[in-house]
Amino acid sequence: MAFVPLPSTDDTICAIATAPGRGAIGIVRLSGPASHAVAAAVFSPMRGGSLAQLASGRTAFGKIVDGDELVDEAVALSFRAPNSYTGQDLVELQTHGGAAVLRRTLDLCLAAGARLAGPGEFTLRAYLGGRIDLAQAEAVLELVDAQGESARRNAALGLSGELSRRLAEVQDRILSAYAALQATIDYPEEGVPDAQLGEPLREAAGLIRGLLETADAGRLSREGARLAILGRPNVGKSSLLNALLGYQRSIVSATPGTTRDYLEAPLTIDGVPVTAVDTAGIRRTDDLIEAHGVSSAKQLAELADMRLLVLDGSQSLSEEDTELLAMFSGPRSLVVINKSDLAEDGLPVVADAVLVSALTGAGLGKLRRRVVEELLGSAQSSELWITNERHAEALSKTLGYVESALAAGGTSDMVALELQDAMLALGQVTGRSEVSEETLAEIFARFCVGKWWRGRTRPPRAPQQARAATPPTEAPNPPSGSPSSAAPSRPTYCPQAVATAP
Numbered sequence: 001m002a003f004v005p006l007p008s009t010d011d012t013i014c015a016i017a018t019a020p021g022r023g024a025i026g027i028v029r030l031s032g033p034a035s036h037a038v039a040a041a042v043f044s045p046m047r048g049g050s051l052a053q054l055a056s057g058r059t060a061f062g063k064i065v066d067g068d069e070l071v072d073e074a075v076a077l078s079f080r081a082p083n084s085y086t087g088q089d090l091v092e093l094q095t096h097g098g099a100a101v102l103r104r105t106l107d108l109c110l111a112a113g114a115r116l117a118g119p120g121e122f123t124l125r126a127y128l129g130g131r132i133d134l135a136q137a138e139a140v141l142e143l144v145d146a147q148g149e150s151a152r153r154n155a156a157l158g159l160s161g162e163l164s165r166r167l168a169e170v171q172d173r174i175l176s177a178y179a180a181l182q183a184t185i186d187y188p189e190e191g192v193p194d195a196q197l198g199e200p201l202r203e204a205a206g207l208i209r210g211l212l213e214t215a216d217a218g219r220l221s222r223e224g225a226r227l228a229i230l231g232r233p234n235v236g237k238s239s240l241l242n243a244l245l246g247y248q249r250s251i252v253s254a255t256p257g258t259t260r261d262y263l264e265a266p267l268t269i270d271g272v273p274v275t276a277v278d279t280a281g282i283r284r285t286d287d288l289i290e291a292h293g294v295s296s297a298k299q300l301a302e303l304a305d306m307r308l309l310v311l312d313g314s315q316s317l318s319e320e321d322t323e324l325l326a327m328f329s330g331p332r333s334l335v336v337i338n339k340s341d342l343a344e345d346g347l348p349v350v351a352d353a354v355l356v357s358a359l360t361g362a363g364l365g366k367l368r369r370r371v372v373e374e375l376l377g378s379a380q381s382s383e384l385w386i387t388n389e390r391h392a393e394a395l396s397k398t399l400g401y402v403e404s405a406l407a408a409g410g411t412s413d414m415v416a417l418e419l420q421d422a423m424l425a426l427g428q429v430t431g432r433s434e435v436s437e438e439t440l441a442e443i444f445a446r447f448c449v450g451k452w453w454r455g456r457t458r459p460p461r462a463p464q465q466a467r468a469a470t471p472p473t474e475a476p477n478p479p480s481g482s483p484s485s486a487a488p489s490r491p492t493y494c495p496q497a498v499a500t501a502p
Contacts (some may be wrong), residue, residue: 006124006437006439006440006441007118007121009032009088009124009125009128009129010032010033010034010270011029011032011033011034011115012030012031012033012034012035012038012113012114012115012118013031013032013114013115013116013117013118013121013122013125014028014029014030014031014038014106014109014110014114014115014116015028015029015106015116015117015121015122016029016102016106017029017092017122017150018097018102018352020099021097022097022099023097024096024097025094025095025096026094026095026097026098026101027091027092027093027094027095027246028092028093028095028102028105028106028109029091029092029093029117029122030085030090030091030092030093030109030114030263031084031085031088031089031090031117031122031125031408032088032089032114033088033089034089034113034114035088035089035090035091035114036051036052036054036078036089036091037052037112037113038091038109038112038113038114039051039052039076039091039093039109040052040108041094041108041113042064042065042066042071042105042108042112043060043062043063043064043065043074043076043093044062044063044065045060045061045062045076045234046060046061046062046063046248047060047061051076051078053089054078055078056077056078056080056083056084056172057078057079057081057083058077058078059075059077059078060075060076060078060478061073061074061075062075062081063076063096063456064093064101064104064105066104066108067493068284070484071101071104071105071108072095072096072101072104072105072199073095073096074093074095074105074109075093075094076091076092076093076094077091077094078091078482079091079092080479082129082131085126085131086122086125086126086129086131087125087126087129087131088125088129089356091257102364105222106115118444118447119444119446119447120137120140120141120443120444120445120446120447121444123137123140123444123447124137124143124440124444127431132159132397133161133164133392133430133431133432133436134429134430134431134443135158135164135167135388135429135430136158136159136161136164136165137443137444138158138388138390138391138443139155139156139157139158139159139163140159141446141447142154142155142158142387142388142425143155143156143159144460145222146222147224147268147273148174148221148224148268148271148272148273149268149271150221150271150272150385151221151222151268151273151387152271153271154218154221154384154385154387155210155387157383157384158252158384158387160382162384163384163391163429163430164430166207166211166384167426167429167430169207170204170207170208171423171426171427172361172424172428173200173203173204173207174201174204174402174419174426175423176200176424177196177197177198177200177201177204177405177419178416178419178420179417180193180196180197181197181412181415181419182416184412187207197415198406201323201402201405201406202401202406204422205395205399205403205406208384208395208398208399208402210400211395211401212386212392212396213378213379213382214379214382214384214385214386215385215387216280216377216379217366217376217377217379217380217382217385217390218379218385218387218388218392219377219387219389220272220305220375220376221271221272221273221385221387223273224266224272224273224274224275225272225273225274225275225305225306225375226274226275226277226300226303226304226305226306227238227274227275227276227277227304227305227306227307227308227371228277228279228297228300228301228303228306228307228308229241229277229278229279229306229307229308230279230280230297230301230307230308230309230310230324230328231281231282231309231310231312231324232281232283232318232320232321232324233281233282234281234305234312235281235310235311235312235338235339236310236312236338236339236358237278237279237281237310238250239338239358239359240262240308240310240336240338240358241263241265241276241278242358243274243356243358243361243364244267244269244364244368245265245267245276246369249263249265249278249350250263250278250390254440262277262278262280262293262296262297262300263277263278264276264277264278265278269368269371269372270368270369270372271359271372272372272375272376277300277304279293279296279297279300279301280294280296281294281297282294282295282297282298282299282320283320284320284323286420287379291332301328304332304375305332305375306333306334306371306375307328307332307333307334308333308334308336308371309324309325309328309333309334309335309336310336310337310338311335311336311337311338311348311350311353312337312339313337313338313339313340313342313343313348313355314337314342314343316348317347317348317350321348325350332374334352334354334370334371334374334475335350335352335353335354336353336354336356336367337350337353337354337355337356338356338357338358339358339359340355340356340357340362340363341357341359341360341362342357346471348445354367354370385453390428390429390443391429394425394426394428394429395420395426395429397425397427398422398426400472401418401419401421401422401425402418402419403421404418405418405422416475435453445499469471
């Protein structure tokens with residue numbers, strides 16, 4: 001996508017702030033200097049007066065109107081700068097949640113002079129206005145996208161500023177070392193004690209490594225993990241999948257080889273989103289279709305974030321079981337002995353295996369805990385995870401500069417340059433360093449989540465009074481600041497117009 005400048009923050013924008021579909025309540029949000037004037041043009045308070053005079057933090061019950069026509073009853077919420085999400089004057093119009101009501105309300109706001117907001121433009125204004133830093137802005141999107149409790153909890157910490165506080169600790173240590181170094185550059189004969197240069201840099205490096213060690217867990221909490229369920233035929237792989245899901249998703253049969261292709265199902269295990277994959281039973285076979293399923297199962301095992309190798313607890317270990325244990329042992333693998341309730345002559349002995357019964361549910365709680373432990377590793381005990389690839393890249397660069405500074409020894413000029421680069425790289429996460437418009441455009445384009453207003457080509461409806469005042473032979477002239485009659489205004493930094501907040 002070719003880069004074009006970010007939109008102005010001096011005009012008034014509006015968008016539908018709630019998800020598409022039917023709902024009890026829908027919200028149209030306005031932000032900018034004319035927010036109250038635009039809202040007053042479409043909202044009539046029941047108790048009289050004008051929304052334009054509504055104080056910050058107050059609400060008014062009234063009607064959305066198009067001339068004399070009632071569109072819907074609504075509640076208006078008023079926020080005055082700087083005490084709003086964006087730091088600007090802001091109004092939220094809460095209507096009933098039908099698509100037609102929200103579209104009509106949005107059209108009226110556009111016709112009254114507002115501009116359609118681009119993706120993430122409310123949050124962009126909050127960042128540019130200093131209400132939040134860049135890491136907090138990205139946490140907003142992570143909260144919106146969170147599919148599991150772990151991702152939600154981590155995003156909420158990011159929005160609260162916890163990541164920014166951790167990075168400030170790193171920044172303080174680098175600055176401390178840099179200040180000590182500058183003193184030596186001015187007075188080289190005195191030198192820099194290790195306690196003033198090396199020690200704070202080693203502490204900074206340790207803090208960064210601690211954050212980077214959580215990046216894999218952060219990725220899994222954000223994107224979800226792929227969990228391959230493997231084993232020879234008829235060991236209960238499909239039954240185990242159904243038990244983990246809590247409903248029957250996979251066909252269960254006593255006939256070996258029933259599953260000839262893989263089957264996927266989403267679930268959440270202790271807050272971590274997981275896609276479980278039930279694979280074909282792995283065995284030697286002359287059946288071409290089954291052989292294809294076996295080959296596919298092995299490929300899926302290699303691509304999975306974790307593998308569950310299922311054994312039959314009602315039988316002793318077979319030669320095929322032994323081969324599979326050799327093939328899929330080690331990291332990212334967990335042995336599960338199913339049918340533990342049917343064992344008559346003792347269960348197969350496999351180190352660190354989890355005993356379960358897909359039929360009775362015994363052992364499933366322990367299995368879920370072990371899956372999460374294996375997926376998250378040591379990061380499970382960390383309060384905050386790095387979930388954003390941009391953050392991980394910036395932290396990796398910062399760590400490289402700090403380590404180079406430590407390795408440079410007494411070369412003061414070289415160390416100073418490395419520390420300057422370290423502070424610039426670290427500041428890219430929160431926006432303390434100058435962030436290019438290209439980077440900002442890329443970040444906020446990710447808020448382009450594709451709501452149902454996208455791509456509309458007809459102009460917004462003019463208010464009834466304006467239409468009545470226009471001769472039938474003439475096209476109505478939109479009010480100043482409204483989209484042209486040819487097509488609605490589109491944000492300049494995203495290829496698609498999206499009427500949705502944040």
